[in-house]
Amino acid sequence: MKTIIAAYSQNRSGSRASVQAALRTLLTAPWPSQRDIRAWLQLLAVLQWVLSFLLLGVVSLLLLIYLVFTSFWPISALYLAWIIFDWDTPEKGGRRLTCLRKWPVWKHFRDYFPVQLVKTHDLSPSHNYIIGSHPHGILCVGAFCNFITGSTGFSEMFPGIRPFLTTLAGNFRLPVFREYLMSGGLCPVTRQAIGYLLSKNGTGNAVAIVIGGAAESLSCQPGVTTLILKNRKGFVRMALEHGAYLVPSFSFGENDLFRQVVFKEGGWMRSVQQRFQKMMGFAPVVFYGRGITSIQSRGFLPYPRPITTVVGEPVTVPKIEDPSRETVDLYHEMYVRSLLKLFNENKTKRKSTRPKN
Numbered sequence: 001m002k003t004i005i006a007a008y009s010q011n012r013s014g015s016r017a018s019v020q021a022a023l024r025t026l027l028t029a030p031w032p033s034q035r036d037i038r039a040w041l042q043l044l045a046v047l048q049w050v051l052s053f054l055l056l057g058v059v060s061l062l063l064l065i066y067l068v069f070t071s072f073w074p075i076s077a078l079y080l081a082w083i084i085f086d087w088d089t090p091e092k093g094g095r096r097l098t099c100l101r102k103w104p105v106w107k108h109f110r111d112y113f114p115v116q117l118v119k120t121h122d123l124s125p126s127h128n129y130i131i132g133s134h135p136h137g138i139l140c141v142g143a144f145c146n147f148i149t150g151s152t153g154f155s156e157m158f159p160g161i162r163p164f165l166t167t168l169a170g171n172f173r174l175p176v177f178r179e180y181l182m183s184g185g186l187c188p189v190t191r192q193a194i195g196y197l198l199s200k201n202g203t204g205n206a207v208a209i210v211i212g213g214a215a216e217s218l219s220c221q222p223g224v225t226t227l228i229l230k231n232r233k234g235f236v237r238m239a240l241e242h243g244a245y246l247v248p249s250f251s252f253g254e255n256d257l258f259r260q261v262v263f264k265e266g267g268w269m270r271s272v273q274q275r276f277q278k279m280m281g282f283a284p285v286v287f288y289g290r291g292i293t294s295i296q297s298r299g300f301l302p303y304p305r306p307i308t309t310v311v312g313e314p315v316t317v318p319k320i321e322d323p324s325r326e327t328v329d330l331y332h333e334m335y336v337r338s339l340l341k342l343f344n345e346n347k348t349k350r351k352s353t354r355p356k357n
Helices: 002-029 034-068 072-086 107-111 141-149 169-173 177-184 190-199 213-217 234-242 268-280 327-351
Strands: 115-119 129-134 162-167 186-188 204-212 225-226 245-252 287-291 309-312 355-357
Touching: 034 072, 034 107, 034 177, 107 141, 115 141, 129 141, 129 234, 141 162, 141 204, 141 245, 141 309, 162 190, 169 177, 169 186, 169 245, 177 186, 186 190, 190 234, 234 245, 234 327, 245 327, 309 327, 309 355
Parallel strands: 115 309, 129 204, 129 245, 162 186, 162 204, 225 355
Antiparallel strands: 245 309
C-alpha cells in the first residue's frame, strides 16, 4: 500500500512539473508581433473575398436545392418567392448598404496589396459619368476595391459622386450572391441597368464598366497590358444617349496579381476559351496565385502586388438620343486619346507595365 501511495505521489509531482514546464515554455515563446497580426488579418480579408466570389453563389444554390428535400423546405420556397418579387431590383439601381461598403475588413483587403486611388481631376455632382476601367486582369481587384469598398477614399476624393460597378448579369441570378453584390453597389452590365442609373437616379452617379470584359482576361500577363478597346463602342453610345461624361481610369499593377497559362492565338485551346466566353459571358482562364500558408506556395489567392488606380479627366459628352455611327466613332476616339494620355502621364508609377496594342 505504501508503495502504491508513493508511486501516486511521484506521478502527481511529475504531472505538476510537466504542467509548470509547459506553462514556462508558453510564456517564454515569442508572441506574434503587430506586423504579423496585420498580415494575418489582411490575408483573411482577401481569402473571404475570393471565396465569396468563387463559391458563395454556387454553394447557396446547392444548399437551397438540398433544403427542398428536407423539413426546412419552406426556407427555399420563401426565398424563391422573394427572388421572383425582387427580380428587377438589380436593373433598377440595386440595394446599396453603406455599412457593407464601410466594413472594416475592406481596409485590411486594401492594405494586403496595397491598393491606392489617385485623383487627377474633379467630378461635378451635377453630371453623371461612365468610368472606363482598364485593364480587366483576372478578378478586377482594383475596380472592386476603389469603386465598391470605399476603403481608398473615393467618396472623400469625389464628394457627391455615387460609384457603381457593373458585372455579369448572370451573377444576379444566383441566390444570396445577388444580395451580396447589390449591397456593395454592383449592377448588371446591361443597357437597362446602366440606363436606369444614368437617367432615372438623379445626377452624381458614376457607373464603372470594365470595357475589355472577360475577353481581356485571356491575355492577362504580368508586365504586359493588352487592352480590348477598338471595337468596344457600346459604352460610348450609351454615354451619348444619356449625356454622361466619359472618364478613363487605369489600374497599374492589376495584371501582376496572378500567373496565367496564356494560350496562343489561333490555337485550339484559345478557340475553346473564346467560344466558352461568348456563350457563358466569362472566360475559363487557367491561372494560379499564392497559397494560404506562404507566398512561395501556389494557390488561388492573388500575390501581394501594389495597385495604383488613376482616374483621369472627364470627356465632355452631349446628350443625343440617337447618335450616328460617325458621332460614336468621334467620341470613342476622344476617349481613347484621353486614356492614352492618362497612361503615358502615370506609367512611371508602375515601371514594369508597358502598353501593347
